[in-house]
Amino acid sequence: MEILSSKGKWLVLMHEKADGDTTGCAVAIASLGTRLGRDVTLAGPDPFPSRYSFLLGGMPYCQIDVVPEKFFGDDCVVICVDTSNAERSIKGLSAARSKVLIVNIDHHDDNSKYGDVNWIDGSSSATGEMVTELMSSSEWGITPQEANSLYTAIVTDNGHFSFPSSTAKSHERAVELLEAGASPGMMAEELESNMTEGALKLWSRAFSRVALFAGGLCAFFWLTKLDFEETLSTRQDTENLVNFLLRIRGVRLAALCTELGDGVRVSLRARFPLSAHEIAVSLGGGGHNLASGCTIREPLDDALKILRTEMERHAETSFSAG
Numbered sequence: 001m002e003i004l005s006s007k008g009k010w011l012v013l014m015h016e017k018a019d020g021d022t023t024g025c026a027v028a029i030a031s032l033g034t035r036l037g038r039d040v041t042l043a044g045p046d047p048f049p050s051r052y053s054f055l056l057g058g059m060p061y062c063q064i065d066v067v068p069e070k071f072f073g074d075d076c077v078v079i080c081v082d083t084s085n086a087e088r089s090i091k092g093l094s095a096a097r098s099k100v101l102i103v104n105i106d107h108h109d110d111n112s113k114y115g116d117v118n119w120i121d122g123s124s125s126a127t128g129e130m131v132t133e134l135m136s137s138s139e140w141g142i143t144p145q146e147a148n149s150l151y152t153a154i155v156t157d158n159g160h161f162s163f164p165s166s167t168a169k170s171h172e173r174a175v176e177l178l179e180a181g182a183s184p185g186m187m188a189e190e191l192e193s194n195m196t197e198g199a200l201k202l203w204s205r206a207f208s209r210v211a212l213f214a215g216g217l218c219a220f221f222w223l224t225k226l227d228f229e230e231t232l233s234t235r236q237d238t239e240n241l242v243n244f245l246l247r248i249r250g251v252r253l254a255a256l257c258t259e260l261g262d263g264v265r266v267s268l269r270a271r272f273p274l275s276a277h278e279i280a281v282s283l284g285g286g287g288h289n290l291a292s293g294c295t296i297r298e299p300l301d302d303a304l305k306i307l308r309t310e311m312e313r314h315a316e317t318s319f320s321a322g
């Protein structure tokens with residue numbers, strides 16, 4: 001916190017395909033900086049995610065590729081939240097490394113520590129827990145609007161305290177946010193009742209293709225480029241979709257495959273003792289044990305076969321070993 005407060009210009013960066021955690025953290029930090037009279041820019045590589053626009057409260061946001069020149073200097077800091085490696089941030093971050101101070105705050109165990117200051121805590125269920133701790137222990141505290149942002153960060157990353165990553169500490173941070181004025185009811189409505197008609201139609205296409213295998217331990221479904229076009233949906237509309245596969249009794253490993261221009265993006269979710277991380281890594285990706293991702297640079301049909309083989313092998317070895 002001392003590093004941040006000593007700097008006059010803050011560039012607060014969200015990661016690509018921003019989720020609730022990176023968004024809530026970045027908005028809260030940008031709001032704090034603005035309160036402290038700092039010159040703050042809230043930015044990221046993609047447009048601001050529309051499902052979280054209720055958090056902005058009129059704050060400006062910039063979609064950028066490179067670190068703006070005004071942030072080169074001793075009085076500046078770049079703050080990256082929930083971003084496990086520089087590639088997930090804006091394109092120009094690595095090139096700017098020698099010219100700016102980068103503070104990297106994240107809860108991914110496999111964080112590549114690309115910052116000048118790296119605060120990585122894999123025991124946190126969300127980066128929002130860490131930022132809550134940082135702000136609530138500072139003399140500036142947390143405003144009700146910032147509390148809502150951080151509450152959103154925490155609950156979107158730990159499934160409203162339903163994922164095994166949720167700990168006593170997660171709940172303690174939530175208590176601090178409630179005491180600071182967060183409104184869980186209002187946030188739940190904003191977060192749960194915000195789908196477009198197109199998104200619901202997109203989800204129904206994925207649901208119609210649910211495929212179970214490995215004796216019901218594994219499940220996946222997929223979406224094509226055409227699905228997005230015909231339902232007027234975007235990739236942002238797939239957030240949380242993959243988690244629905246884990247609602248099928250017995251399923252412990254789940255994947256959503258999304259056809260992109262240059263391959264197939266795979267979002268993986270697992271329940272203990274299966275590991276989404278192992279599969280993602282074997283296919284060139286990364287993430288957590290319970291939530292990971294990778295990209296398979298093959299046509300959709302081939303990608304599904306490769307993924308299915310990998311998931312089946314993993315399910316077999318996990319259970320024969322354990």
Ligand SMILES: [Mn+2]
Nearest residue numbers: 021082127157
């Ligand atoms: Mn996160």
